Amino acid sequence: MAITASALLLPQQGWSRIINFEQDDIGYGLNTDTKEATVTNLRNISSTANIPDSLVYKNAVYKVTAIGPDANYRNDRIKKVVLGKYVQVIDSCAFQGNKQLFSINIPKGMKVIGGKSFQDCYALESIELPEGLEAIRTFAFYSSGLKSFHIPASVNYLGVNPVRDTQDLDTITISAANPYFKVVNGVVFSKDGQTLLFSGAGIAADSYTIPDGVIRVAPFAMRNTYKVKGLVLPASVRTLGDEAFCRMGLKTLHIGAGLKNIGECCFGYCPDLATITLDAANPILKLVDNNILSKDGKTLLIVVAQNAEYTVPAGVETIAPYVFYGMTKMTGINLNDVITIGECAFYHTDNLATVNWVTKLQEIGRMAFQYSGLTSIILPPSVRAIKYQAFTSCSKNTKIVLPEGVKEIATSAFYGNKLVKEVRVPASATNLGESIFYYCDSLQKVILPDNLTYIPKQTFNHCRALKEINYPASLREIGRSALTDCPITNFNLPETVEVIGGMAFENTKIGPEITLPPLVSVIDEFTFVDCKNLKSVTTSPNLKEIKEAGIQYNTILEEIHLNEGLLTIGRIGLAGNYKMKSLTIPSTVVSVGSLFVRSNIAQKDLIMLPATPPAPNGDVTDDARYDIITLHVQKGSLEAYKQHPIWGKFTKILGDAGVKPEFMDEPTVVEIYDITGRRLPEMTPGTVNILRMSDGSVRKVMVPANCR
Template identity: 25%
Template sequence: MRKEYEDMKKKIILFIALTVLVVAGMALLASYVFSGGKYDNISWEYRNDVLTIKGEGDMPDFYYECPLDKYAEKAKELVIEEGITSVTGDTFYGFNKLEKITLPDSVNKIGDSAFDCCISLKEVDFGEGVVSIGRNAFEFCIELESVKLPESLESLGCVSFSCCEKLKTVHMGSKLKEIGWSAFDDCHEDIRFFLNEENPFLVCEDGVFFSEDKKTLLYYCNVKKNETYTIPEGIVKIAPYAFLNSENLKKVDFPQSIQIIDEMAFCNNSNLHIVTIPDSVTEIGKGAFGGCINLERVYIGKGVSSELESVFVLSACISEISVSEENMHFSSVDGVLFNKDKTKLIMYPAAKGGVVYEVPSTVNEIGRGAFSNSNFLGVILPDNLVSVGESAFSNSTIEEINIPASVTSLGENAFRDCESLKKIIYEGTMSEWKKNFSDSYYDSRTANHTVICSDGEINVETDDE
């Protein structure tokens, strides 16, 4: 009986041991899980945390649902095999566990946001075939510390490596021709760029990129700590978005060689206080100093001839704009910007203040956004005024305005976001008002107001609800 008991005990122990082995084996097998699939011209395998893509030609566009998304929280390594020629935009967006990417020489293009928000990514082997990297391609890859771009690369898209906060070292090849705006913005503050000395297209000096002839400043990395930057003599043009979001800069000194400040060049430079445009500048692009929220004073030299209506948009702290008396196209009176003969009011500085501003009698046109964001109670318009531009008084504190009958054009959104507006006095008739001006001059955030015409009143209810 005792022998039978011992035999039974051994069998139970053996059964338990076998069960443990089976469970452990299944757990081990689970770590080597294999799955795969096929879509259009590609196929894939997933094994032991590695996602491998195979196929020929460009990866397909996954317009609605990407079948690879099921690996976004699993795959730690991505291997794309020879034969694939491009990585489509957004394909691997948000692959949170991905630590390593290996691309073949056959891949020549990485699409927009292809690897955006791969927050665990530490290593990328680009191969030697990539010619272009799209915008936002590696944005928010916050674990990347070093990148060696391939010699084949010619074009690096806007914001391509922006917000890679640990990125400190970038190696660039001899064929790179184009660096998009904000390509390395908000990376590590000590980021260093190593550009192949044989590159015939670009020059890099202390985190600032120039054209090969050093006549165009292309890109100023916004993590630079400089509070003052002197643009080198010989620079003729500042490229679009070149200094975008350079929040550390408080002052920029321009050389006498500069002629063009392109669109959005200094947009959102929130610590710029004073801007002096030298006489050599002939053209300033739209939004060049837009969103410079602490910009207070602007001087415009004698050479500027391009349109200035949108140059300082959303720079709401400007209190004074002065213009060289030798300028043949623009003038200023008491800090307000006009064209030369003062027939057009271009910009009333938003921080100039004042209770009521009287527009000079010479003015027949109020420019686009001229009084936008201004802090005053009212404006007196001249009797010969013909046109009020779009967004002319948008987001201002205006309460009341008298519009003469001579006005035949009231631009779209002229009183957008005017939450204090109570009364518009129109010297023409109600039928003339309705004929000449559509309801597009206000929006739902404009206060309910009354339009008082020469023959009656129109109550304007702006709330759509």
């Protein structure tokens, strides 16, 4: 028997002392105040999980009262669970994804079955819920293998469709003594009959008429009841919840006079819906050519399945969310007078190849065309906003034309458009989200507007064909991973750039020589990693910090010229640059991270100009390289370095730093700056010129005003 324990305080337990405890490969949380135990981990169990009634810890008995959240999340090995008699709660997702679980006993004291607790338990065909159970929460048995389902009289709470998408569930029963719920012909209602709550996906009725008196249909109520071909909504029905009839096998639909509110995706993915009728007395809806519109004709709400091209009725200004969701046979659409396209309106229209983009269109909603079959996206000048993931994963699309006038291009708008080769971002687009062109694998050329100040995070990440990009003259910031994995060679950044985010140029082909803009003060984490063409890096005169792995694993990098004024170098900050033979650390550096020059396999010399040994956070290189690299320090600092517990590990330490050997050439001027850090094309008379020299040093020179 294996037993381990540790302690912590959990605020959700009212700051009770919770002991993490393991016994017989089962993890528990022990509440020392209530003397109750919660099962927290069953992932080490195979085949059968036996949950004890109680256990003993330090002579105290703890009753096992709960199976905690995610306790056995997606553990396929357990086939049977035997619960102890004191278990009262099975918490959310406790057995989610346990695909082989076929048997579990529910003890008489059980009070709560948590949300998604048995989701995707495909082998679980039956379960006996005891009297005394009070709550079955949302999606508790979602997509399980249940064939029958009985709700005890004691249950007073049912979450959103607890048996959602249970394809084989054809029998639902409720104890006649239950005061809150009833079942009629396999469909569960509130006791007063005013709310239709849910049915099993396996309901076999060819046509279903909702009973008169029902006022509302709950979300997901009859989702995936694919055997139902006809549906009639009586005059009493006023409200339909989200996805109430999504993914049904409907062919006909009748809407009564009372319907006022239609939830999102209510009739989404009903690919066989051919006929819609509407009670003429309905005060807020109207029927036009088999389409349900708002009474004023401005909003398109429900359409029949489309098998070819479709024209939006004249006068419609808004396509409601999810209207065409899953219409996989639709090939084209004429938007007519549409101004706004709602969220997911054309989601998964796999064969929608063409859109007649009208000049009134202003907003394209979230995920509106995600996973559609569009072959080109040429947006009209009227468009002002392209929302989150509007065109994500349009894998057949070959062209993107963004109009001058568009202001917002939201996060991941064109993510995964893998066939697009060129993009021009208009000057009007001032509100750009992250990852807009992420994974556009064929993108070769990008034209950015001159007024752009920020390239957001991951904008061109994984654009593995991108070789040509311009950097706008006003650019100030390049976001994290903005150009990761792009084969770009251009690093001609404007002097306006102040911030380069972490990983921004990781795995690119910039080089062979780069110089950071003068206003850059930090090299962020992993900024210049695996730059395959990079041979030389010169930092900016205002650089203060190189963070972890800032310039790392550049296999042909030979030179790094660091500026005076640099203060800190992070962990592995300059490591793995295989061809670099020598490195000079400026006199201003006060701290270096561990292994900051690790794996520089060609390095023979490390020249440390700081008079006081910088504080290292652990070893500065590999153990073997202390015998290979010669440490050069200033003569007056020789003893301080030798006596230091880390720097003193170098076998050879010389006090010759700053001494120019006779054979060395006089360093040449590499760059010229004024005292504000602005780069100059040449020496400027009458002022102080700051010179960056080829040996990494910096000199200040006053040029006389009469010097030409």
